[in-house]
Amino acid sequence: AKTPVKVTVTGAAGQIGYALLFRIASGQLLGSDVPVKLSLLEIPQAIKAAEGTAMELDDCAFPLLRGIEITDDPNVAFDGANVALLVGARPRTKGMERRDLLEANGGIFGPQGRAINEHAADDIRVLVVGNPANTNALIARSAAPDVPAERFTAMTRLDHNRALSQLAQKLDVPVSDIKKMTIWGNHSATQYPDLYHAEVGGKIAAELVDEAWLRDTFIPTVAKRGAAIIEARGASSAASAANAAIDHVYDWVNGTPEGDWTSAAVVSDGSYGVPEGLVSSFPVVSRNGRWEIVQGLEINEFSRERIDASVRELEEERDAVRALGLI
Ligand code: NAX
Numbered sequence: 001a002k003t004p005v006k007v008t009v010t011g012a013a014g015q016i017g018y019a020l021l022f023r024i025a026s027g028q029l030l031g032s033d034v035p036v037k038l039s040l041l042e043i044p045q046a047i048k049a050a051e052g053t054a055m056e057l058d059d060c061a062f063p064l065l066r067g068i069e070i071t072d073d074p075n076v077a078f079d080g081a082n083v084a085l086l087v088g089a090r091p092r093t094k095g096m097e098r099r100d101l102l103e104a105n106g107g108i109f110g111p112q113g114r115a116i117n118e119h120a121a122d123d124i125r126v127l128v129v130g131n132p133a134n135t136n137a138l139i140a141r142s143a144a145p146d147v148p149a150e151r152f153t154a155m156t157r158l159d160h161n162r163a164l165s166q167l168a169q170k171l172d173v174p175v176s177d178i179k180k181m182t183i184w185g186n187h188s189a190t191q192y193p194d195l196y197h198a199e200v201g202g203k204i205a206a207e208l209v210d211e212a213w214l215r216d217t218f219i220p221t222v223a224k225r226g227a228a229i230i231e232a233r234g235a236s237s238a239a240s241a242a243n244a245a246i247d248h249v250y251d252w253v254n255g256t257p258e259g260d261w262t263s264a265a266v267v268s269d270g271s272y273g274v275p276e277g278l279v280s281s282f283p284v285v286s287r288n289g290r291w292e293i294v295q296g297l298e299i300n301e302f303s304r305e306r307i308d309a310s311v312r313e314l315e316e317e318r319d320a321v322r323a324l325g326l327i
Helices: 015-025 044-060 098-119 133-142 157-171 211-223 225-233 239-254 301-323
Strands: 005-010 036-041 065-071 083-086 125-128 152-154 182-184 192-194 262-267 279-287 290-293
Touching (some): 044 065, 083 133, 133 152, 133 262, 133 279, 157 192, 157 211, 239 262, 279 301
Parallel strands (some): 036 065, 083 125, 125 152
Antiparallel strands (some): 182 192
């Protein structure tokens, strides 16, 4: 029998946590033959709610679920963790400056990074979902010098999936007909969903749509989808965010299909002019359990400007957290 994989979820009592935990426990995160142990990290005020969710997990009698731990101590939560989903974060509240937001999140992701450094399993894989996700991942990574940088990632898979869906609807094709979609840069309104490499039935997507739609409809619709969901639902994306987290980790562990790639924010090695060390979204494939940035793509002027703008924002965030002593 396989030994259970320990999956730590922070912010477990939140709305993404509620959409995520049941799918992890049912085997969708790692595979239908991989037993899991869940560790739920929450702040003290939310422990009771996490216990309620754990009761419901019990009541599902998932055959793969081999235990649930609930704690407010990162050192306990990450002890022996193989996968860490960092969902809990400090949201931006009214009147809050970016500096305050980054500082509050530094207070969460710094200590969590240190706990991962000291206690996680050697094969730890970290996905940061909590916003600002890229920079929170940068903070956690800086606090974990003994963990290889490639183990720290941030989520742009939801943006990727949104881009697939918008394009599929526009062209009236199934999502499965689209390959090689890319989200570049930051998980923010500056992100750049790239149709110049995406393929639909072997044709370049950008050639199948008019430029005005690409520029004035597609890009802003994908980039501002989060706000549109809040407007419609009265709450931010939860099930779709959980779904994207599942997709990200599943592909990381099990590999991406031949002839396709996906998007993930990974620590830059300098590819495509993205400064080394920034956690930025790239086209990636997963091979042997590691993300690799797809190399050799030609970047046209239109794309270059947009990638650069998003990367500039990431640099500003990095400089701000550096000035605050968070990295
Ligand atoms: P909720 O407010 O419903 O839940 C967050 C949970 O985190 C709460 O239960 C809170 O008690 C907990 N928490 C706060 N600080 C913590 C700490 N130090 N340790 C452990 N737990 C802590 O938010 P939810 O809707 O679940 O969203 C979670 C995060 O995901 C937010 O930062 C949100 O902005 C971000 N998102 C990121 C997305 C992405 O694509 N990368 C998309 C969806 C989502 O907006």
